[in-house]
Amino acid sequence: MKTLDSVALGLLIIGGLNWLLVGLFNFDLVAAIFGGQTAILSRIIYVIVGLCALYSLKFFPLVMNSLKREN
Secondary structure (H helix, E strand, C coil), rough: HHHHHHHHHHHHHHHHHHHHHHHCCCCCCCCCCHCCCCHHHHHHHHHCCCCCCCCHHHHHHHHHHHHHHHH
16 A cells, blocks of 8 residues: 555656646646647546545545644
């Protein structure tokens, strides 16, 4: 499980950096690398990053519990 958690975190960071580039410079790095936003490979990357985000929702209760313990 820890490997899957690490992969999900890494892909979420990549996705977040891609959104940063889109927001600041209107540049989609994934689309630039894989042939445009509608290219099948780009769409697969977008779906995988989205699935990692859904998978990572399982960490939200853990974070909330740790914040409660700190207070």
